[in-house]
Structure formats: structure tokens, C-alpha cells
Amino acid sequence: MATIDIGKIKQVWRGTYASGTPYTPDDVVEYTDSGILSSYICIANTQGNAPSSSGTAHASWNYLAKGGAAGADGTDVGATLANKEIAFKTNAGAVDGIPIGTAGQFLKVNSGATGYEYGAVSSDYVLLSSPSDTSATTHNFSDVFTDTYKTFRVTFSQWCSGQNPRLRFLTTGTTQLSNGSYDWSGNETGLDTSGSQYENQNYGRNENRISIHSDNAGDSSTKRHYFDIHFYNMRQSSHYPHIIWNHFGYSGSDWLEGGTKGARYRATQTIGGFHLYNAGGATQYIYDMKIYGIK
Numbered sequence: 001m002a003t004i005d006i007g008k009i010k011q012v013w014r015g016t017y018a019s020g021t022p023y024t025p026d027d028v029v030e031y032t033d034s035g036i037l038s039s040y041i042c043i044a045n046t047q048g049n050a051p052s053s054s055g056t057a058h059a060s061w062n063y064l065a066k067g068g069a070a071g072a073d074g075t076d077v078g079a080t081l082a083n084k085e086i087a088f089k090t091n092a093g094a095v096d097g098i099p100i101g102t103a104g105q106f107l108k109v110n111s112g113a114t115g116y117e118y119g120a121v122s123s124d125y126v127l128l129s130s131p132s133d134t135s136a137t138t139h140n141f142s143d144v145f146t147d148t149y150k151t152f153r154v155t156f157s158q159w160c161s162g163q164n165p166r167l168r169f170l171t172t173g174t175t176q177l178s179n180g181s182y183d184w185s186g187n188e189t190g191l192d193t194s195g196s197q198y199e200n201q202n203y204g205r206n207e208n209r210i211s212i213h214s215d216n217a218g219d220s221s222t223k224r225h226y227f228d229i230h231f232y233n234m235r236q237s238s239h240y241p242h243i244i245w246n247h248f249g250y251s252g253s254d255w256l257e258g259g260t261k262g263a264r265y266r267a268t269q270t271i272g273g274f275h276l277y278n279a280g281g282a283t284q285y286i287y288d289m290k291i292y293g294i295k
Contacts, residue, residue, distance in 0.1 A: 011041065022047040028064055036067040128152075129291040135283050139276040140174045141291070145234040149293030152231040154274070156289035157249070159218025159225065162280025166209040167229075169241060169265055170273040177265060180206040186261025188214055192254045202261065210243070210263040215251040217278070224287065225249035225257075234271040241265045 014023065017031040017040070027042040031051040040051035046060035057063055101107075101118030110117045129144050145152055158165065169177045185203040202214045217225035229245035241264065248258030265271075278284055 017051055019048050019050070023060075038067045039064040124295040126293050127290060128293045129289075131286075131289045131291075133285075133287050133289075135285045137277065137281055137283055139284065139286055140170065140273065141275075141289075142170055142173050142273040144273045144291050145231065145271055146293070147235050149295055150232075150235070151294040152234060153292040153294060154229045154231065154289065155227065157218075157224040157226045157287045158276075158284055159220060159223065159250070160216070160278050160282050160284040162278040162282030162284075163216050164211055164279035165213050165217045165225075165284065166277055166279065167212050167243075168209050168275040168277075169269070169271045170275055171269065172272045174275070176275050177269065177271075178208045180208050181266040182207045182210050182263060183266055184210050184261055184263030186259055188257060188259030188261075190215070190251065190255050190257035192256075194254075202259065212245060212261070213247055213251070213257070213259075215255070215257055217249070217251065217284075219250050219253045221285065221287075223250035223253065225251065231271075231274075237268050237270045239268065241269060241271050 011026050011028050014021070014027045014029050017029040022045070023029070023042040024045050025042050028039060029042075029051060030037060030039050032038075033050075033052045034054060036055075038052070040057065040061040041064045042060060043062050044060040046058070049058045049060050051058055051061040052063075105118040105120055107116055108119045109115075126149075128146075128149075129141075131141065141154075168182075171177060183205045184207075185201070187199065188202050189197070189199045191197045202211065204211060212227065212229070213225060225247060226249045227245060227247045229243055232242040232244070233239040234241055242262065243264075244260075244262045246258070246260050249256070251257040276284060276286070
């Protein structure tokens, strides 16, 4: 009748291989050979015989789970997984062997496709500024346009008790371009609650500002007017600065009005920002402004 060793009816984990420890069949160890961590099962009594050398298992050992070359299976991104955990956990300022990058960076394959590195997020469409909601009779958004981008997009909503919201360019800081070199043209349409409607052309030439809407812009915080303005040639001193915009929303308590317009400043000028105000000098409430740069 067969003899059964009741102490060895299953594999026995013995931890990291030690040359001074005797091993018997079914002992399991982990061992690093040429930088590759693998696990081995003992198949014959042995002591002082390393489980493998240069990738070849010793006669007393068989591979139980063989590690791969660095980079082939992701093992280059992890330290010894003593607790058999998956790599990419955060510990002590590193992601299992890869130092933590800075805020806003992402993990990517390096240029040589030999490993991983952190890099900055790069995009042709970038949020440059998100000014806080504010109320004032005038609003300066100074030095928001930079040489990094060719085109800029500004979106916001507003309401005010005065008519005719206006825009001027700023050179640097709060210095306004306020001479008679602005031209603009476009169409606006409107509809009130009784069904009355209108359509007209709104334009100006040789003005000291741009009229971005010909009527009241909104009536309250819940009845706002919305603007989407694209700025061109702001940083190109050899071209006239231009803007094109769409607008829509409440004009007073009853009217819904909107339109598409374009404007230019009829001189070459480097522009750093823009100034908003209205014809009546009333307080404007500006909400949710986003300023984007487009390469």
C-alpha cells in the first residue's frame, strides 16, 4: 500500500529561496535570476542549489510561474510584488517604481518606446483663464492673450439694466483702444412673448467701440444673454485685429434676441485683452466666463 506523507499533501510556500535552507518536493519559492523574478517548485531533495541560472532551471526545480523580460509584460514598472498585488498603486511618492510626476502630467511611453515617463498635457485648444463671476460697471480682462496662440475664444453670459453692451480692445494692462477705428456689421433678430418679431442689420463705422448687442443684455440672473466670441490676429502686429461672435438670450423681460456679427479694429495693433461695459453705465453681471487659446 502506498505511503502518504500527511505533511506534504499540498504545495508549501517557503518564501524567497535561501541557499542554506534544505528543500523537499512540493516546496515553492521565489527567486530572481538575471533580474527576472520567477516562482519554482522543488521536485527533488536539495540544498544549496539555486533554482535557476541564466534562465535554465536546476535539475531539482521546475518553474511554477516564469517571469518575463523587463518591459515585455509590464514587470519593469513594478518592484517585487511580495504581496502578489497588481502594479500601479501609489506608495511613498511613487507608482510602484515610477516616481510621481507633477500635477496635470500624464503617464506615457517615452520617445524611444523603451519605458514609461510623465509628460505635460499638450493640446491645440487650451483653457487659459476662468475669471470669477463678478458685477461692476466695467470689466477689464487684461493680458489674457499671449503669443503662444493665434486665435482665442471667449464664452460668457451676462445681464445688466443698461442697454447696448460694448467691447474695446486692451493693449497692455487696462489701456483701452478708444479712438474711432472700430467697424462692425451683422444681423439681429428678435421675438417677444406676444409673437411680435423683428429683423435688422446692426452696424457701425469709425466708432470708438464695438457694440456686441444693440439692446438690453438680459433681465436677471435667470434671464441672461449669452456670448461666444472668437478673437483673431490679437498678437499679430502686421494684421488688423478681428472678432466674430454669436449671441442669444433675453433682452429685457420679454424679448428673446440673437444674431451673428463681425468687427475689426482698423489699424495694426498687438492686443493683450478686452474691456466690457455698456452704453448706460449700469452694472453688468458677468457669469461663467471661459477664455481659450487655439493654436
